[in-house]
Amino acid sequence: MSTATKKEHKQNRPQRGGVATFVEAIRQGIWEEMERDPSVFVIGEDVGVYGGAFKVTDGLINEFGEERVIDTPISEAAIVGAACGAALMGMRPVAEFQFIDFISPAFDMLTNYAAKCRYRWGAGLPTVFRGPCGAGVHSGPFHSVNAEAFFLNTAGLKIVEPSTAYDAKGLIKAAIRDPDPVLFFEHKKLYRLPRLREELPEDDYIVEIGKARTAREGRDLSIITFGAQVLTALDAASELEREGIDVEVVDLRTLAPMDKASILASVKKTSKVLILHEAARTGGIGGEIAATIAEEAFEWLDAPVVRVAATDTPVPYSPPLEEYHLPQLKDVLDAARKLAAY
Amino acid sequence: MSTATKKEHKQNRPQRGGVATFVEAIRQGIWEEMERDPSVFVIGEDVGVYGGAFKVTDGLINEFGEERVIDTPISEAAIVGAACGAALMGMRPVAEFQFIDFISPAFDMLTNYAAKCRYRWGAGLPTVFRGPCGAGVHSGPFHSVNAEAFFLNTAGLKIVEPSTAYDAKGLIKAAIRDPDPVLFFEHKKLYRLPRLREELPEDDYIVEIGKARTAREGRDLSIITFGAQVLTALDAASELEREGIDVEVVDLRTLAPMDKASILASVKKTSKVLILHEAARTGGIGGEIAATIAEEAFEWLDAPVVRVAATDTPVPYSPPLEEYHLPQLKDVLDAARKLAAY
Amino acid sequence: MTNETQRKAGGRGGRSKASRESGKKGVAESSSSQGSGNGASSSGDGGASSLEEAGQEFQVTEMWLNGLPSADPLNERGELVCTSETSLTPDEMLELYRYLKLTRVVEERLVNLYRQTKVVGGVFRSLGQEATAVGTAYALETQDFIAPLIRDLGAVLVKGIRPREIFAQYMAKAWGPSEGRDLNIHFGNMEKGFIGPISHLGDMIPVMTGIALGGRMQKKNLVAVAYIGDGGMSTGAFHEGLNFAAVQRLPLIIIAEHNWYAYSTPTSKQTAVKNLADKAAGYGIPGHIVDGNDIIACYEVTKKAVEHARSGGGACIIEAKTYRRKGHAEHDDQRYLPEGELQFWETRDPLDRYERHLLSKGIATREKLDEINADISREVDEDVAWAESSPMPEPEKAAYNVFDNSVVPPAFRPPVFGSEQ
Amino acid sequence: MTNETQRKAGGRGGRSKASRESGKKGVAESSSSQGSGNGASSSGDGGASSLEEAGQEFQVTEMWLNGLPSADPLNERGELVCTSETSLTPDEMLELYRYLKLTRVVEERLVNLYRQTKVVGGVFRSLGQEATAVGTAYALETQDFIAPLIRDLGAVLVKGIRPREIFAQYMAKAWGPSEGRDLNIHFGNMEKGFIGPISHLGDMIPVMTGIALGGRMQKKNLVAVAYIGDGGMSTGAFHEGLNFAAVQRLPLIIIAEHNWYAYSTPTSKQTAVKNLADKAAGYGIPGHIVDGNDIIACYEVTKKAVEHARSGGGACIIEAKTYRRKGHAEHDDQRYLPEGELQFWETRDPLDRYERHLLSKGIATREKLDEINADISREVDEDVAWAESSPMPEPEKAAYNVFDNSVVPPAFRPPVFGSEQ
């Protein structure tokens, strides 16, 4: 699939803040943390001279050298294991998966070693495991995964997925400073999306892990979502506004530990919930969200909890098939209208 | 942890039916399928002369030889990959994980190769991946996992977990005859539990994959569960009966594809639901069940959907800690009483 | 002399006895299968580590010579050709040419279609390394199986997959073998002995171990050939799969394509061995080294390995030294290449070289080759047209075939509030 | 001669030049680090594959001799002792004895406690292979790190972990280092350079690669030692971790404990190589072979490897040939053992052997050893008493420390209907 292109070289130090794309915001965040803290280093496949498949680490090697920007063999389990070992020594690794699909060979290292170390003997592992996730760019079954649900049942892993440039920078910096392992998922569709270009503060800032964000205030129903689907939700909201339906959009930002308080607050406000995610419906994170609501906000509900998600198949390659598989704006509108009318 | 003991040798052919334990029922099922179909073979670590860590494959090598009972190196990814390759050739492998905890190094092979083959190019893989799961026997963080939720979001894998000897035999036989990959989880606590000894039919039978079972009829509330927790649910039901609470217990048996119809039928009958599972609460399969109910049976609900599960930690080793972590009878009773009183 | 000292030592050193002997055939044996193997792998501070230690300053000869025959096969005019010792008939050699050229032409067409944005997703070229895929696959029988890499289009064509299937796949069309569900060569054809790969590198090694295992159980006398890159060999799946095959003495042949890069990563950052074939020693199997740009040498070494495997000799590794002249995919700017490297490899182009071989050895006339090329263009034109004429898949088709739909229904999008309301 | 022919060839063959030379120290070098290495690994159809091909009929000498020094070190009376060439002082040799004996005694105590059902879970013995763990670990400095296997209790004790911690762990007590959260040696102590393993075999190799990587970044001059079994080397994690360490030339030493079984699986079903050290060749690093029951040889070979690694020489594999005399765990009936195997290995018990060595070489008197043993019993009695006096953990403690609780609250069981009602 087409990743970064020749034109986009930004070998040099990124500016501090200023107008930035989603990818540039993450690059700024990592760069600033490496300047701030010598124990921070980057490790992964093709992250050095090449600057990463999506150029997230572009230029870092020129600034920080091979010692702190490490190209590895094609060995995801070793990347995770080595990151954990280095973290035990007091380093703060930021490990890249070239695509989040390739986190799966490291599933064991993440869920059994990284996740359980502090619990077993008090050894916290300040580690970040990041990479491009998500579908919608016709990359087929092996370059499109949304992996959050694979890890949600394993205590000890934080999961973060931003949807704005501001949050991306603030959250990657928070993740790097976090005392525990953080899985940081970046939807590849957002990296260079003009719509997400925004002015970032010059000064150092972080966005706290574990806190959702109200992307849009509304009274009639809540769409609870995250990542690239926040944009679908916002588009649906403006369209529904014209129909007199006032939609609130909650951007979770952190998927584990989940911000239950914000979810429940929104539900109690609107009494109707639509959960939207890009991964397959069955076994997806929507189940956890719906269960939490059905359990803790039952009395406030005026309608069934509705999930809009991908169909229960792998992510197909061909555009018409992928479009059928993925949740579309029309699916959200349809569900929202039925919910509103319920 | 203590697995099988010297006394238990059953090197010879098991009887057809008769009174059998849970482990013996599975052994009977595999044995009979190997007799019936020469393409069925067993592959895994120590499954040959040793007969498997829990003796599920005991004696098979004497009967069927090294060609069809294959001891492998400690290579779970290779076990799964080789099983898939052999299945492409028309064989029907039954692969054992010594403990289901060790399925994690094969997560990639299972979710990316096994699960997607038919969808990608029509090559169905009749494969069974089985092994002992579950906690409660003080085996610590790495010999106690309940892994169903790891796989629930990956389309293409069936997941089965029986709770009786009859079902165990009928389901392992159905799994071996199934045209698609089946993950078959056997709770190690059930293997030799006297309570589960029962008379099995002499004749060949299977239990259909995808169908839940009503383990107990009731009017007041439904406990939806599976595996070893079915016993906890039944114990709770009899205790609550004395208090005049009539509990229905649904044993899912198959976790994917889930028997929604049976779940919804029970909910519509009792209007109150308690979901019980042994894995950690957050991100567990209970979320999917609760979401399905909140979405499709909302109008029939008279109370919040309650989940009783393990706490969100690894499985600790020391008995008092493990007891705190795992759902206990008292937790089920407490939740059921509150639900009934709601 | 220990491996470290080898790694430090410079100079070209001498060729090993083994490789000198087999030099005529462009085939060497590595330390793993040779007492004198260490000679071979200590021969010059070659390849990877020379690039590494010279800080990316390119050292053509050492990089190239390392582990390979002492002398390139040359024709009378002193031009680089292919090994002349072969059991191939002239007709077979022409067929081999046809596949080699076809591979190049199909890929060039794919690039055109890509530029016309008719290809969905990326195009991954094998420019400069086509001889490895074509030559090795040509040594197989119909009952044998291959699991190629994305860059082994040539092997797929040799196995009988038609260009139209490839074009349709790349264009995500309904008539493609995966009906638009997966991309490029990600499909399979059991009748033709072709198991398409998945993206996750290394995973096909255990799968091909299973193909060989199943084949043995069924008394099929087949050989399984799995292609893997210098990068893919670093995966755990590669290790587990090959180790298991070696223990079981299964007929699994690993074609290790040493094209010097894994995406942007040079081999020196992938492994500390000199030759990928050296890895065979860790599995107790033989390792062979061949000039991957000498199509006849590739055929010959594979032919022997196949016979050996088929007769119960077990697994082996064949390292083909070649070079990936294009970037990882079309978007890759190759900024990581050292000066002069590309130019050197252009002079070793496997197609030019084989053409020269056929002509100067009088195996074919220019006219004959033109005929073949014209024929190829015709076929490719037809197949592109066919593929373009294919419709895109019906959206709803996406719901089918997750499971056998006679057992489990298709995965349609459920109605809001579910099927129960 | 290729590996196959090696595998088929029978007979003992001659020792390799390398191993003959280093024989005095009970240390041989394998093909991976020796030009003459193939000699070593072709020396006799030894080890695994002899057992395999003889259909489990035991062939002591070949199994034993394969890859090892030609001659066992014997004392005047012709009894088996340890290598006499050593830099160890008499006091150090007595300390070494203390650790060796302590390991044996602690394990025997654990078995008693197990029989009294005071141990929760299983007991995994290292009976007969204690010298490997103790001898290799004794060669390390305080700043060095180890990741032992479950059977390397001896290494853990050498690293300064007290028996009481082990007893408390096995009994799942609150005073145990993991406070009852994990079992046996599944804990760690960064100050003492001890990283406890997890159950998943192979996973500690990448982790120790990271320890070495982090140590280098921090300019700590440390060496990382990872223990792995004949079985564990078959895992993908082992391959990925060691390969990465080799590429980075990190100071990682792999102690490959060749104790002939992985649970019930013989080495012949685990790998097709003769010597585990042969696997070093696949990583471009040296491999060494040592008599794992000769505690001094284990110390010496590790000492050299550590110096080499510390001075920038990169990773290596040390294969220790030893034997697991007990079953995988207490419940294992060892039904899979060939006749005579146990008996043979009893005669090579590393503790008897070292005691004999110390006495017959006049390094220690019987009285001195008795003194040490009395001292050990005293310590072990005390520590068992201490551990038994520990309470079991408070149930609620189970909720703490999944995350840093100053950031994320403990994971208590939530109230029914949730915190919101």
Ligand SMILES: Cc1ncc(C[n+]2csc(CCOP(=O)(O)OP(=O)(O)O)c2C)c(N)n1
């Ligand atoms: C397990 C895994 N990790 C990462 C990737 C991403 N990736 C795709 S191709 C590639 C480089 C492959 O290099 P090599 O194995 O040498 O094959 P070549 O492209 O040179 O033919 C990488 C890293 C992958 N496909 N699989």
Ligand SMILES: Cc1ncc(C[n+]2csc(CCOP(=O)(O)OP(=O)(O)O)c2C)c(N)n1
């Ligand atoms: C990845 C993985 N698979 C399976 C197991 C189960 N298991 C525990 S110990 C063991 C045998 C280990 O043998 P070896 O590596 O030779 O070590 P030894 O017990 O001989 O010291 C097995 C298969 C495991 N712990 N990890």
Ligand SMILES: [Mg+2]
């Ligand atoms: Mg390559």
Ligand SMILES: [Mg+2]
């Ligand atoms: Mg062992």
